[in-house]
Structures are given as C-alpha cells and as structure tokens.
Amino acid sequence: MKTKETDTIEKVGDDLIQHGKNSDRIYLMHCTKSDKKQLLHYLNKLGKDQNYSKIIAKVPESLETAFIKDGYCEEAQIPSFYSGEETCKLMGKYLLPERQKVKDKQQIKKVIEHVSARSHINRIKPLADEFEIKRLTEADALEIAFLYKKVFESYPFPIFEPNYLNDTMKDNIKYFGAFFEKQLIAVSSSEMDLDNLNSEMTDFAVLPEFRGHQLAYHLLTKMESEMVKDGFQVLYSIARSASYGMNGCFAKSNYHFGGTLFNNTQISGSIESMNIWYKELK
Structure with missing residues (x-):
C-alpha cells in the first residue's frame, strides 16, 4: 500500500x-x-x-x-x-x-518477550567521540526532511516537508539530531502536550550506514533529560511492533510495555501494528 x-x-x-x-x-x-x-x-x-x-x-x-x-x-x-x-x-x-485480522501476532509477542528478557542486560556504550547530539533548529529543517526521505518510503505525517517541520518547531515539537563530521545522520523528536504534561518520543530515523552505534538510544537519553528539565510527568512512544531495535531501545531505557495497536499505522508503504511504551517520571 x-x-x-x-x-x-x-x-x-x-x-x-x-x-x-x-x-x-x-x-x-x-x-x-x-x-x-x-x-x-x-x-x-x-x-x-x-x-x-x-x-x-x-x-x-x-x-x-x-x-x-x-x-x-x-x-x-x-x-x-x-x-x-x-x-x-x-x-x-x-x-x-x-x-x-492480525497476521503477525506471534511475531509481535516474540519481539516483546525478546526485548523484555534482555532489558536488564546493559550493553549501552557511551556515545563515541566522533558523534555529537544536539537540539535542532529551523536552520536544520531542510536537512531533517532530506534524512527522513532517505529513511522512510512514506510516513503518517508530512515530515518530508521543511515548512511542516518549521511550523511544528514553533508550536510543540523539539527535534534532536546526531551529527558525524557536521553531517546530520540521525533524527528524533519530542512532541509535547503542554496542557497534560506528557511528551511522545517519536520520529526516530538513522541513516542505514550509521546503524549499530546506538544513536537512537543516545537521542532518547538527550530528549528525556530535556523533558525532565521541563517538568513533564510521563513520556511515551509508539514503536513499530516488528522492530527489535526500537522496542529494545525503550525496554533498555526502563519504559514499560503498554499494549499493541493492531494494523494501525502506515509506514514505508504498508500498514503495521504499533507497540506502546511509557515511562512515568513523577
């Protein structure tokens, strides 16, 4: 699709x-x-x-x-x-x-059991010196959109459009990026609900050639520190149910599994089930 x-x-x-x-x-x-x-x-x-x-x-x-x-x-x-x-x-x-009709229920269960069983195994390495993580600004919007286009075939929100990214930065979303030799190689965002003091940790994307460096984990850690500083009460994410990497990232970061939204979201050309992960900060 x-x-x-x-x-x-x-x-x-x-x-x-x-x-x-x-x-x-x-x-x-x-x-x-x-x-x-x-x-x-x-x-x-x-x-x-x-x-x-x-x-x-x-x-x-x-x-x-x-x-x-x-x-x-x-x-x-x-x-x-x-x-x-x-x-x-x-x-x-x-x-x-x-x-x-959910065809992949057993696979979803397998992913959750696998990442939950291994969540206590701390294999997170410090961010390597050649990488830098920082908050992104409107000046980065074109590069963010370009990265998202390289990673996702399609997406439920217009993140391929720099104007959309700029508008959301002005409203309620903070974007964060990982850089290698001044090149943007990974992105994530915190979508903040200021009225209810919750924030969605979302829109993670890492260029294929830079996977394996735990950049999503380090982006998540950076976003969490910002949200704690800003007084948010709960953080959550909606992760692709088939992804061992992203589900494992949240499990290792002490998020709790909240359930699965079956056949829910179209990403990269097909409708996928999505897992909910949350962390209470109070």
Whole structure:
C-alpha cells in the first residue's frame, strides 16, 4: 500500500482528529472530557462516508465506558498521561472485518518477550567521540526532511516537508539530531502536550550506514533529560511492533510495555501494528 495523500487534521468541537487514506483510519489525537455523544456520532459518520477501516482513539480512562458502548475495545494504555493523574486508554474500533485480522501476532509477542528478557542486560556504550547530539533548529529543517526521505518510503505525517517541520518547531515539537563530521545522520523528536504534561518520543530515523552505534538510544537519553528539565510527568512512544531495535531501545531505557495497536499505522508503504511504551517520571 502506498499513497501520497496528506492526512487531514481537524477540530471537532474541542477535540482533535487526524484522518486519511495513508493509514486508512481516523485517529482521535486529543479528547476532552465533555459529552462525547456528538463526537462518537461524527466519527462513525466520517468512517462510513470515507470508507475507513479503523478508528483509534486516545481517551481519558473516565470516558472509556462511553467508547466501549460504541463498539471500541482497549488496545493499550498509558498511566499518568493526563497531568500525572489519569490513565489514557487507546481504544480501537474496526469498521471493516479484514482490518481486524492480525497476521503477525506471534511475531509481535516474540519481539516483546525478546526485548523484555534482555532489558536488564546493559550493553549501552557511551556515545563515541566522533558523534555529537544536539537540539535542532529551523536552520536544520531542510536537512531533517532530506534524512527522513532517505529513511522512510512514506510516513503518517508530512515530515518530508521543511515548512511542516518549521511550523511544528514553533508550536510543540523539539527535534534532536546526531551529527558525524557536521553531517546530520540521525533524527528524533519530542512532541509535547503542554496542557497534560506528557511528551511522545517519536520520529526516530538513522541513516542505514550509521546503524549499530546506538544513536537512537543516545537521542532518547538527550530528549528525556530535556523533558525532565521541563517538568513533564510521563513520556511515551509508539514503536513499530516488528522492530527489535526500537522496542529494545525503550525496554533498555526502563519504559514499560503498554499494549499493541493492531494494523494501525502506515509506514514505508504498508500498514503495521504499533507497540506502546511509557515511562512515568513523577
């Protein structure tokens, strides 16, 4: 599967959704605690009108019952997500039967068991002297976009566009990079929810020729130090379920496994299941 469409991000009342054919889904990204009847009706209608096959909703635990009654089921959770006080439930609703069929459940389980069993084995080496990690700025946007294009065939957000990267830097995302001889060779970002004091550790990309140096781990460590300094309560990530490297990176960094979003996100040309990892900082 491959599409060049850019997903739509829109406000529905006080809530925020993303939807499009890239991941063939609706994603409720921000959900308030107001009455959800109107929102649930809108999501169902949009799903039917656009023939989407899944809705994934990130909701406060106190609203879980309303979503279950509408046909959602819990796929993952992130404790302390809302200002360190309330758990976030990631609720999935499948609108077409074929989307619900998970072919790689055993492989997902194998990855989680493998990285969890080895999480206590500390094989993290200090960052080699030839590499430098630092926060990126708008001046780096063109190089960031170029790196992402080299690493990903496609992505659920327009990270290949420098203007998008600049806009998000001004809003709520901090980007970090690893350099070798002044060349940007790896990138990651912290997407900050300033209202709820949580931050997503995301958009990790390392050029193939520089893999094996644990750059994702060192980027994560740098981002964590920034988020701790800024007073965030919980950090989390949504990692490709088949990736031993990224799941292992979070397991070794003392993140907890929160569940799997099945057949959830289109990356590099196909829809993949995604694992949730979280770390409480309070």
